[in-house]
Amino acid sequence: MTTYYTNEHEWISVDGDVGTVGITKFAAEKLGDVVFVELPDAGKAVKKDADMAVVESVKAASDVYAPVTGEIVEGNAAIVDEPAKVNEDPEGAGWFVKIKLADKGQLSGLMDKAAYDAFCATQ
Amino acid sequence: MTMNSTGRPTSISANGGSGTDVTVSGSKGLLQAEGLIFEIGSSDKTGVDLPKPKGTKSRLGGVTRGAPSGLPGLTEPEAVRHYVRLSQKNYAIDLGLFPLGSCTMKHNPRLNEKMARLPGFADVHPMQPQATVQGALEVIEELADWLMKLTNMPAVAMTPKAGAHGELAGMLAIRAALIARGEGEKRKRVLVPVSAHGTNPATAAQCGFIIDEINAAADGRVDLEDLKSKLVDSSDVAGIMLTNPNTCGLFERDIKAIADLIHAAGGYFYCDGANFNAIVGRVRPGDLGVDAMHINLHKTFSTPHGGGGPGSGPTVLSAALAPYAPVPFITKTADGLRFVEHHSEAPDSFGRMCAFHGQMGMFTRALAYILSHGADGLRQVAEDAVLNANYILARLKPLMSPAFEGYCMHEALFSDAFLKDTGVETIDIAKGLIDEGYHPMTMYFPLVVHGAMLIEPTETESKAELDRFCDALASIARRAVQKDPSLKTAPHLAPARRLDETRAARSPRLKWTPETPTMKAAE
Numbered sequence: 191m192t193t194y195y196t197n198e199h200e201w202i203s204v205d206g207d208v209g210t211v212g213i214t215k216f217a218a219e220k221l222g223d224v225v226f227v228e229l230p231d232a233g234k235a236v237k238k239d240a241d242m243a244v245v246e247s248v249k250a251a252s253d254v255y256a257p258v259t260g261e262i263v264e265g266n267a268a269i270v271d272e273p274a275k276v277n278e279d280p281e282g283a284g285w286f287v288k289i290k291l292a293d294k295g296q297l298s299g300l301m302d303k304a305a306y307d308a309f310c311a312t313q
Numbered sequence: 314m315t316m317n318s319t320g321r322p323t324s325i326s327a328n329g330g331s332g333t334d335v336t337v338s339g340s341k342g343l344l345q346a347e348g349l350i351f352e353i354g355s356s357d358k359t360g361v362d363l364p365k366p367k368g369t370k371s372r373l374g375g376v377t378r379g380a381p382s383g384l385p386g387l388t389e390p391e392a393v394r395h396y397v398r399l400s401q402k403n404y405a406i407d408l409g410l411f412p413l414g415s416c417t418m419k420h421n422p423r424l425n426e427k428m429a430r431l432p433g434f435a436d437v438h439p440m441q442p443q444a445t446v447q448g449a450l451e452v453i454e455e456l457a458d459w460l461m462k463l464t465n466m467p468a469v470a471m472t473p474k475a476g477a478h479g480e481l482a483g484m485l486a487i488r489a490a491l492i493a494r495g496e497g498e499k500r501k502r503v504l505v506p507v508s509a510h511g512t513n514p515a516t517a518a519q520c521g522f523i524i525d526e527i528n529a530a531a532d533g534r535v536d537l538e539d540l541k542s543k544l545v546d547s548s549d550v551a552g553i554m555l556t557n558p559n560t561c562g563l564f565e566r567d568i569k570a571i572a573d574l575i576h577a578a579g580g581y582f583y584c585d586g587a588n589f590n591a592i593v594g595r596v597r598p599g600d601l602g603v604d605a606m607h608i609n610l611h612k613t614f615s616t617p618h619g620g621g622g623p624g625s626g627p628t629v630l631s632a633a634l635a636p637y638a639p640v641p642f643i644t645k646t647a648d649g650l651r652f653v654e655h656h657s658e659a660p661d662s663f664g665r666m667c668a669f670h671g672q673m674g675m676f677t678r679a680l681a682y683i684l685s686h687g688a689d690g691l692r693q694v695a696e697d698a699v700l701n702a703n704y705i706l707a708r709l710k711p712l713m714s715p716a717f718e719g720y721c722m723h724e725a726l727f728s729d730a731f732l733k734d735t736g737v738e739t740i741d742i743a744k745g746l747i748d749e750g751y752h753p754m755t756m757y758f759p760l761v762v763h764g765a766m767l768i769e770p771t772e773t774e775s776k777a778e779l780d781r782f783c784d785a786l787a788s789i790a791r792r793a794v795q796k797d798p799s800l801k802t803a804p805h806l807a808p809a810r811r812l813d814e815t816r817a818a819r820s821p822r823l824k825w826t827p828e829t830p831t832m833k834a835a836e
Contacts, residue, residue, distance in 0.1 A: 225818035248814045249740075249757045273819060 193281075194257065194297055195306035198239075201281060202257045202289075204297065210285050211257060213245065216310045218280035221247040224273040229265035229287055236260060236289060238296055243286050245276065254286060258296045263288040344808055347398040351825045354385020360392060402808055404752045410774055410782050414724045414755035414767025415510070415560055417590045417612035424685055425615065425678035434677045439669035443651050449673060450650040454643050456680040460608055460627055463691070465599030468635035470628045471642065472671040476587050479607025479626030480516040480554070482639055482666060486605060486630055487552050487581045488520050489637035489663040500551040500580070504543055506535045507761050508561050510585050513554040522551055529761050533561040533717040533726075535571060547578035552604070556585035558592065560759040561717060562702065562724035562767070572602025581605070581634065589613045590771070591699055591723035594692030604631040610672075614679035625675035636661040641670055697772035698723045701779060705768055708783040712790040716762040723771070729764025737793040737800050739764040744803040744811060745792070749785035 193203040199217035202209040218224070226246035236242045236256035243254040265287050269275045276284040291297075301309060339346030347353075371377055387395065404411070411418035429435060437446050457469045470486075473479040484503075491497045503517040506527045514524045525543055530536040535555065544550065553575045557565045565571065572582045584598055584606040590613045598606050610625040611618035618624055630638055640662050641652040652670065653659055686694065699722055706715060706725040714730035729739050743753035743766075755767040770779060792800055802811060 223815035223819075225815060248818060250760055252760075 192297075193303065194300035195303065195309075196255070196257045196300055197309060198255050200254060200257045202297075202300070204291070204294075207291050207294065208263055209258060209260075209289050209291055211242075211287050211289055212285040213254060213276065213280055214306070214310075215280050216313075218277050218284070221245065221252065222249045223247055224276040226251075227269050227273050227276065227286070229270060230262045232262050232264055234262045236262060256289065257300060258289060259292045260289040261292070263290050341808065344401065345394075345398045347395065347402075349825055350387070350395055351385050351827075353391060353395060354387045356381060356386055358386040358388055358391070360387060360389045406773070409751060410770065410778055411752050412754045412768045412770060412782065413752060414562070414726070414769040415587065415758070416755070417588075417609070417723075417769060417771055418618075419590070419612075419615055419771040420773040421615045421617045421678070422682065422685065425681045428681040429674045429677040431677075434673060437673065444649070447649050450643055450652075452680055453670070453673075453676050454645075454650060456676050456683070457627070457643070459680070459683050460629060463593060463597065464603075464606065464608070464629045465597035466603070466606070466629035467599075467632050468630040468638055470630065470638045470666075471676070472639055472666050472669075473607060473626040473628055474667060474672055475624035476510075476585075476607055476609045476612075476626045477512040477516060478624075478666065479609075479628040480512060480583070480585065481519065482626075482628040483583050483605030483607060483630070483634075484516050484520045484522070484554075485639070485663045486628075486634040486637040487583065488522075489661070490581065490634055491551055493637070493661065496579075500549055502549045503551050504540065504553040504575075504580075506553075506555060506559070508533065508535070508559040508563075508759055509554055509556045510560060510587055511758075513556065513583075513585055517554060527553075529561075532719075533563045533761070534559065534565050535567065537567050537570065540571065540574060544574060544578045547580070550575070550578050550580040552581035552583055554583045554585065556588060557598075557601075558588045558722035560588075560767075561762065562721040562726050562769075563717065564592075564722055568601050576602065586629075587612060588723060591695055593695045594688060595695050598629070599631070603629075604634050605629065610675045610679040614682045616675045616678040616682075623672050623675065625672040625679070627671075637663050639663060639666045641665070694772050695723075698770075701770040701772060701774055702768070704776070704779055705770055705783060708779075709786060709790070712787050712794075713766075716765065724767055724769035726759075726762060727766040727768075728762050729766070731790065732764065732793055735793055735796050737796065739766055741800045741803060742766065742786075742789055742793060745789040745800050746786065747804040748806045749789070751782060751785060 191203055191205050193201055195201050195214065199214045200211055201214050202211045224245055224247050226244075228244040230236065230242055236259065238257065238259045239255050241253040242256040245252050245254055266285050269284055269286065278284060406418045406420060433448055434452065437449050443450065453471055457471055460469050461467065470482050473482045488497065491500050501521070501523050502525050503522040504525050504527050505514045505517065507529050517524055527543060528536040528539040553571065555565060555568070555571065557568055559565055575582050581604040582602055584601075584603040586598070586606040586608045589608055593613055605628060607626040607628045608614075610616050610627065616625065640659050641654040642659075643650050644653050656662070683691065702721050702723050702725045706721050709725070709727070712731065713727045716726040716728045732738060732742075739756045743756045746753045756765065758765055758767060770782070774782075789800070799805065804810065
């Protein structure tokens with residue numbers, strides 16, 4: 191399973207043709223305490239770089255963008271009920287959605303862990 | 314001990330300076346502790362003691378309330394004290410500088426209030442015969458005339474009741490115009506810069522449009538290249554919603570070019586006029602190619618807002634959009650003024666936005682403000698508002714980090730760059746201001762600036778007051794840079810300490826519930 195990162199601070203961990211998507215630890219720390227999450231319904235088509243979900247913290251509301259084009263397989267109901275999970279474990283139990291990838295070729299345009307860490311250092 | 318003639322101690326140390334800040338009553342000094350009205354009231358009290366009716370039979374046909382209503386009963390002095398105590402916990406423009414950015418919290422001259430309270434304006438009913446309210450109609454008509462003159466626009470919808478309602482009026486007019494062109498289904502995309510007010514994309518979405526965001530350039534203004542790229546295929550573009558001056562407190566220098574690009578693409582130009590205070594009397598939006606713009610009477614023309622009164626958002630329209638203006642609007646006839654209210658007389662109108670004719674009290678106040686200031690006075694309003702904001706920017710520049718280079722318009726915007734590695738955040742600066750006796754500035758907005766602090770002093774403040782505010786904020790900034798840990802727990806001197814905003818948002822308690830199931834309540 192390989193994890194890729196976007197410059198909008200989303201991660202996607204791909205297993206077969208399904209990717210699990212969330213926001214990075216860096217993003218969760220910048221946002222502060224998350225108080226609300228809105229996820230797309232299963233079956234919804236999402237487009238790479240377009241709004242997919244909403245995350246609201248005590249500081250601000252932000253859009254979460256789809257790192258790839260595809261179809262939503264499942265949303266993480268646990269973070270809707272308990273938004274604190276996003277802060278506790280953003281790159282694990284605090285995942286947002288699972289997406290069935292339409293084109294795995296899109297992954298090659300994303301960053302790996304080392305490139306993302308270097309990118310964060312410039313932010 | 315120094316004693317005066319009646320034996321009363323006169324030095325502070327003689328009777329204070331030590332002891333605990335916890336009191337038996339819960340009050341602190343002369344600031345009263347106050348519970349919820351439900352906690353104070355009880356069923357056995359009432360403000361007016363009326364004799365119990367004798368020998369009357371219920372005519373409610375069996376639908377009489379069976380259980381207590383749960384409403385609290387209070388005596389008149391208790392009710393008066395409750396609301397006066399709450400009002401003393403409030404912060405208002407009548408109490409001090411209100412630096413909330415993007416909100417134009419300015420002084421409402423008392424002359425406005427005197428005019429609005431004249432019985433001929435204050436006591437009219439929206440359903441009384443129009444022949445009996447000709448003076449009130451003339452006020453609306455004259456105000457409309459001034460708003461059109463100040464913006465150089467040919468039409469104005471007076472009924473919208475707030476800024477976002479005015480945006481809705483403008484966008485509904487744009488939608489009606491597109492439908493009339495036969496392009497209602499085709500043109501669905503509305504361009505909104507990231508520096509626009511948050512209500513702009515919300516309004517466009519409410520009208521069924523799709524939002525397409527335009528980036529900001531490094532100087533905080535619309536990225537013209539990004540805009541052009543979004544217009545390469547413009548057959549689906551309905552228009553643009555732009556705030557000018559924008560939420561970064563900057564004038565959109567390319568506004569004329571933006572208007573031309575949008576018009577060439579077949580779209581309309583909505584301008585958010587919430588920041589009109591910065592340019593009133595100096596710039597006429599009609600000269601810039603604007604098709605629709607709301608004017609917040611409660612900002613630019615000083616009528617009270619923020620809990621002090623209703624808003625009012627008249628919307629000026631270009632010749633292209635004027636036919637689609639909402640009803641009712643006033644027309645002149647041989648017998649005087651009257652409202653055009655129905656489809657038969659305004660077949661192209663997109664319809665009606667509210668039950669009656671708009672906010673009469675706000676109209677009277679705004680007209681009083683315009684007439685008492687005159688053209689030169691209004692121009693000075695804009696000039697002083699911009700000067701005051703730039704004074705704050707210049708004074709705090711050495712200590713804080715301005716978000717953008719150069720002068721600002723009516724609001725000074727700082728980022729949290731100066732707080733890097735201090736552990737102090739924007740929210741701590743805001744809380745520190747409360748201890749200094751000021752309402753915090755707008756924080757974490759606009760989103761394009763990290764940890765934004767947006768300060769709009771308005772023209773209301775004198776140099777002396779601006780200096781006091783800058784001294785307070787400068788001292789907080791210095792403490793922040795020195796990593797003063799007490800800022801992280803501010804406010805220390807306010808009636809309530811730092812609130813748990815996370816818990817309040819995650820598990821809000823929005824309804825009072827009695828502690829015991831058998832509640833005492835008034836009937």
